[in-house]
Amino acid sequence: MIEQILTGKITEAVKNLYQLEASPSQIQLQNTRKEFEGDITLVVFPFTRVSRKSPEATAAEMGEYLQANLAEVDNFNVIKGFLNISIKKEYWLSFLTENYLFEKFGFQEKQDSKPVVVEYSSPNTNKPLHLGHIRNNLLGFSLSRILQAAGKNVVKVNLVNDRGIHICKSMLAWQRWGNGETPESSGLKGDHLVGKYYVVFDKYFKEEIAVLVAGGMNADEASKKAPLIIEAQQILQKWEAGDEEVINLWKKMNGWVYDGFAITYKTLGIEFDKTYYESQTYLLGKELVQEGVQKGVYTRRADGSVWIDLSAEGMDEKLLLRSDGTSVYMTQDLGTAMQRYNEYNPEQLIYVVGNEQEYHFNVLKVVLKHLGCAWADSIYHLSYGMVELPAGKMKSREGTVVDADDLMQEMFDTSEAMARELGKIEAFDTDEARNLYRTIGLGALKYFILKVDPKKNMLFNPAESVDFNGNTGPFIQYTYARIKSVLRKADEAGYEVLLSYDNSVALHPEEKELLRKLHDFPALVLQAADMHSPAVIANYAFELASEYNRFYHELTILKEENLQSRGLRLSLSQFTAKVIVNALWMLGIEVPERM
């Protein structure tokens, strides 16, 4: 692209004019702001020190050098310390003709390198997925695709938390109050059924605590002494001992949950290359901890528990193994990290996990390093912010969650209502209409969530719901459908998309802006991959669609009489459609041919 060419020539210019070996960070190129003339701007302040001239003089001098020595440079102007460079029309036209048919525009060649393992979703099996999981799933899936587009060899992994006290709570409540209810008998989706009993457990558990507290016990103690929690713990112990009856119930109820999750994932359009189960990995870390004790990097206390002192790293002491020899969260994660390292020998291990676990992942890295695992540095925690509701944080047990299945259904219903209101439905048969509502509803939801910086907390207001106009997924999808409509009509009319233009063809401002936007896409994909941020792609897609709509509104395409111009606009349209598809693919958003 032109930026590379310019960077090379600017390096040369600085060397010849000022005898300076410029570092890449000194060469600051940016797109020229619309209010100024030019395409690309060089900030020359960093060079004034060596030029010993004013910013204006330095910029002028460099501009002259570039114009004289670089064929692509048409002209330049100087405003303060900014050198605005105009690139020749030929460059833009040849960029268009060389790329507008390129299906994989924006995608890098796949590198022959070690894989990047992305873990996301990682649900518990005691309740259905909610809005928080949706953000996790969308981020993980989209990041995987962005990395793939950047040429990485990506493995998408899910680690299902299928064991532990929370599942035992649902099991116990179902045994006691379920009357043999099944997904078939109740018509409830499996994960919702199990989640229902998780709530039932909590209700009776709270009642027991209340009784104990009324009897004079303090709340903390009561929550440990309540009969229900004790019984749930006994079930967990039986599970760990391999008790057949408990295991069978566990398998049955988890089976229901998996059936439910499968539907949710499918509706959401999320996939994994491999699924791991914590019941099969939770013991893995113990040997590592023993190894650490032998190496003397972890310490065993008199009661048998194992600790690591991280005060040198500015952290606390951390428990690695309980006194009774059982694993804690950290033990398990040490094990699964090691397993993953051995299995894939990855270039990078990415964990898509909420920012509430930042401390945990910092500790994980340090603990691994103490063991001598230099690869701990390849662990990247994509620490995304919480989704908050107007009332505050979501809490499963208090019923203040936005359920994933309900939310998606609402999006489908809203997009249907919207389509009816706009009088769009006559054109579609039932199946096509149904698909359209899904495509648009999901597009709205996914874009809404992915457009915000992953690191930031975000607010979701169910009452105002998700928009379908303005800076939204449907806006981008609509732009695509609009282009396709034009292209269909061009095809019917037998119009040709020209493969080359003579230099007399005009390049209007709207055409030029659109072309420049398209031109930026490949570099932007790399940036998004580097920043681990789908938001970068989402915002780009919106800007591209806006740019196209402006172009569409200002200039005629099919009615244009100049064949050169008509051909140019058709190829621009085709190119834009392709880039929209590619960008939205990276977000996991599909595109309708008509809407």
Next chain:
RNA sequence: GGCCUCGUAGCUCAGUGGAUAGAGCAGCAGCCUUCUAAGCUGCGGGUCAUAGGUUCGAAUCCUAUCGGGGUCACCA
């Protein structure tokens, strides 16, 4: 309390040291006998939390303060 993080228009968000800080929504006013109006155009709206500092240049980096969130379990 220690550590981490966020604070930009009425609301939701862009802006990874560069020019006069941008979008969408909401509000107001226009544009469909012409390629899809889920679109386009215009108007109003800002002490970039506050105060210092670094720099030719700060919403962006540093320090402090204020405010929101998170975290500091033999829970996961």
